[in-house]
Amino acid sequence: MNDLTEYVTLISSDDFSYVVLRSTACISPIIRRMLDPSNGFMEASTNTVHFDNINGIVLEKVCEYFYYNEKNKDAKDVADPDFPTELCLELLMAADYLDV
Amino acid sequence: MSGRRGGNTIRGPRxxxxxxxxxxxxxxxxIRDDYQRRRQEGEEDAGEGASAQAPQQDDDEALAVAAQAEEDEKQTKKRKRNEKDAIDKIKKAKASKGGKGKKKAKRGDPDLDDDDGEEYEDEFNKKARPAPGQFEHCEVCSKRFTVTPYSKEGSDGGLLCTPCGKEFTKDLKKEQKAAQKQPVSRKRRKMESEKLDGVAAGGAKSLVQLCINRIAQHHDDVEELGDLPENLLDRLSAIFSKKRVMKSKTLPLFLRPDLDAVIVHDAAYLEEEDYQQIFAVCPNMRKLALSNTCQFKDASVDYMLERCHNLQHIQLYAANLVTEEMWxxxxxxAGSKLHTIKLKWLDAAFEDDVVAEMAECCPDLERLKLKLCRRLGEPAVEHIATMKNLKHLSLQIGNSVSNDTLIDLVTKRGSKLSTLSLDKFIDADNEVLQAIHDNCKRLSKLRFSENDTVSDAGFAALFTNWSNPPLTFVDVNSTRDVDNNNPTGPEEVIGVGSSGFKALMAHSGPALKHLDVASCRFIELSAFIDVFNGAQTYPALEYINISFCNKVDTSVTAGIFKSCPSLKQLVAFGCFDVQDVVVPRSIALIGVPRAQDAIEQFGVGIGVExxxxxxxxxxxITAH
Structure with a gap:
């Protein structure tokens, strides 16, 4: 399992790609399963995940959240991150899908 | 001040x-000429709302002094450049003090570009405020209005008419409020409350939770929730209820014709038309859950029966305006299709006869919860004993029910039950537990709480050699003897004691997820230490409530952390011997008294070991 790359690519429905740390992306159990080589998905071999139901703007916020979550993993009294209210519902759908 | 005039012709005393x-x-x-010109420009511009009112004061010398000051300032530009950044910041902070008018005034005088110059002009502009009684154009809506001493100044320095002024101050106050930091104590309370809700557990909150909170915060602006899945809709409905914003205006967000369920956790604000709307929009729903539904009346039930023919699950709490006949x-x-009936807090109506009707009309009833229904008594329990398909039964009946009736109920229905909850049957005795032991073979959830009759031996007998598989949910809170004159309790231990607790954990330990032994005050320290000894693990256990088990001490909590790898919440109100706990990651310890900063109750980045x-x-250290 040593050949796991440090970074993985997440691609939105409108073809924006985000290169993020594998550890942060794997905060989402869904992405973790997709990228786990033992499950044998195509995502695992290409280290790339396509999201057909998440657009670029939302995926960007999701990636920001991944890093925020990683950063505050062991912290307490964490200040809530800010995101535009108008994205709220789409972000909620995406978050629910990604289970984060 | 570059204007150098060939012949300065000022005469007279100097x-x-x-x-x-x-x-x-x-x-x-x-300076005077420039000023005149600027003022003219300003008057021309006044229609646009930019108030370039220049000072009415006409004193040349005063103006000149100002100019001189600027001249001096100019020489020290270097210093100012450093200051400029700082000043800019301050300016941004109080953006309400405006800029446009200033800039316009400046245009006529290219040399006046110093910061201090601007400040002087600020002063001038302030003085230029039209006197009360004059007409002025509002900065926002450009309407003409009469200036009063109370007229507000807008963000660009112009004056605002009364309605705009009110709006403006409102916004300003809102901003200030948002900028204010919450005091530390409130923050801490909020954190504790979130812990109790299970929302926060150290680290970052989940993104779903953050979004839900944000939506609840902006509930007024949400027009439609779109195709949210039902589980999210339910969580949103919960938080809307918690924030008490589930009203006529927000209710439609949760109504979609394709939905299977309508769940309103706090329906106190809903009125007859809202209920009509629910049934009109969602005639196909299978599940209806309305809590605090205090304005749910006969007419609404009538309309529901007319519209909704697929109802399988009815949950109505506090529906006290529904009459006996309507029940x-x-x-x-609707009985023939019903699988689930949950009713709570019914005082005004709902007699034993209705339960008889229910038993007769609902042959497929699998899940029944009747709690705090004041008019129900022993006959109701007898009727429930005739419901053949019951799998989940929760009862809390205020009137006394004899043990024979309870035993009869358990004997008849026990074999099929997977949930049995007998809350506050204070007089139920060992024989009832024996009946559970003998008849229940497939229970996974058992609640037997608030009782002071069953003995420790009774509980031990229940959990010893019980052919029922391990339970996942056990709640035996408040089973204990209460007698002020005899605080140590009688000779024979009443309620779950040491042997009962050990038997319980030995029987259900492997599958147990939720354990509540709050107020079982006769469980000895040794029993706790034996059960949570660190070697024996309880892999599924996520929630433990040991509140008011006063023997529990710090070593027990340490043992619990070690023995329960999946633990999420440990509730320990009133355990005074728990001190100096260091809580591992991902566990929330709730309610420990004397929880000051010395006791960190949140797992912060450290493992159990x-x-x-x-x-x-x-x-x-303390021993030394």
Whole structure:
């Protein structure tokens, strides 16, 4: 399992790609399963995940959240991150899908 | 002040200041001319709302002094450049003090570009405020209005008419409020509350939770929730109820014709038309759950029966305006399809007869919960004993129910039950437990709480050699003897004691997820230590409530952390011997008294081993 790359690519429905740390992306159990080589998905071999139901703007916020979550993993009294209210519902759908 | 005039023709008496100004090449005449020109421009612009009112004060010398000050300032530009950044920041902070008017005024005088110059002009502009009684154009809506001493100044320096002014101050106050930091104590309370809700558990909150909170915060602006899945809709409905914003205006967000369920956790604000709307929009729903539904009346039930023919699950809490006849009708007409009935807090109506009707009309009833229904008594329990398909049964009946009736109920229905909840049957005795032992073979959830009759031996007998598989949910809170004159309790231990607790954990330990032994005050310390000894693990256990088990001490909590790898919440109100706990990551310890900063109740980035190590360290230090 040593050949796991440090970074993985997440691609939105409108073809924006985000290169993020594998550890942060794997905060989402869904992405973790997709990228786990033992499950044998195509995502695992290409280290790339396509999201057909998440657009670029939302995926960007999701990636920001991944890093925020990683950063505050062991912290307490964490200040809530800010995101535009108008994205709220789409972000909620995406978050629910990604289970984060 | 570059204007150097060939012939300065000022005549007449000259003050020392005028001399000084002349010597320094400052011309009062020019300043005045510029000022006149600016004022004219300003008046032309007034229609646009930019208030370029220049000072009405006409004193050349005063103006000249200002100009001189600027001149001096100019020489120290270097210093100012450093300051400029700082000033800019301050300016941004109080953006309400405006800029446009200033800039316009400046245009006529290219040299006036110093910061201090601007400040002076600020002063001028303030003085230029039209006197009360004059007409002015509002900065926002451009309407003409009469200036009063109370007219507000807008963000661009102009005046605002009364309605705009009100809006403006409202916004301003809102901003200030948002900028204010919450006091530390409130923050801490909020954190504790979130912990109790299970929302926060150290680290970052989940993104779903953050979004849900944000939506609840902006509930007024949400027009439609779109195709949210039902589980999210339910969580949103919960938080809307918690924030008490589930009203006529927000209710439609949760109504979609394709939905299977309508769940409103706090329907107190909903009125007859809202209920009509629910049934009109969602005639196909299978599940209806309305809590605090205090304005749910006969007419609404009538309309529901007319519209909704697929109802399988009815949950109505506090529906006290529904009459006796209507309850009968409800079960007669909709009973045949019902699988689940949950009713709570019914005082005004709902007699034993209705339960009889229910038993008769609802042959497929699998799940029944009747709690705090004041008019129900022993006959109701007898009727429930005839419901053949019951799998989940929760009862809390205020009137006394004899043990024979309870035993009869358990004997008849026990074999199929997977949930049995007998809350506050204070007089139920060992024989009832024996009946559970003998008849229940497939229970997974058992609640037997608030009782002071069953003995420790009774509980031990229940859990010993019980052919029922391990339970996942056990709640035996408040089973204990309460007698002020005899605080140590009678000779024979009443309620779950040491042997009962050990038997319980030995039987259900492997599958147990939720354990509540709150107020079982006769469980000895040794029993806790034996059960949570660190070697024996309880892999599924996520929630433990040991509140008011006063024997529990710090070593028990350490043992619990070690023995329960999946633990999420440990509730320990009133455990005074729990001190100096170091809580491992991902566990929330709730309610420990004397929880000041010394006791960190949140797992912060340390594992179980390390937490216990630290606790041992602390204990050693105190021992020395």
């Amino acid at each position: 003050s020392a200041l005028t001399d000084f100004l002349a010597a320094n090449n400052i011309s009062a005449q020019q 009968h009708r409800l079960f007669q007409e 390390e937490a216990i190590g630290r606790m041992v360290e602390k204990a050693n």
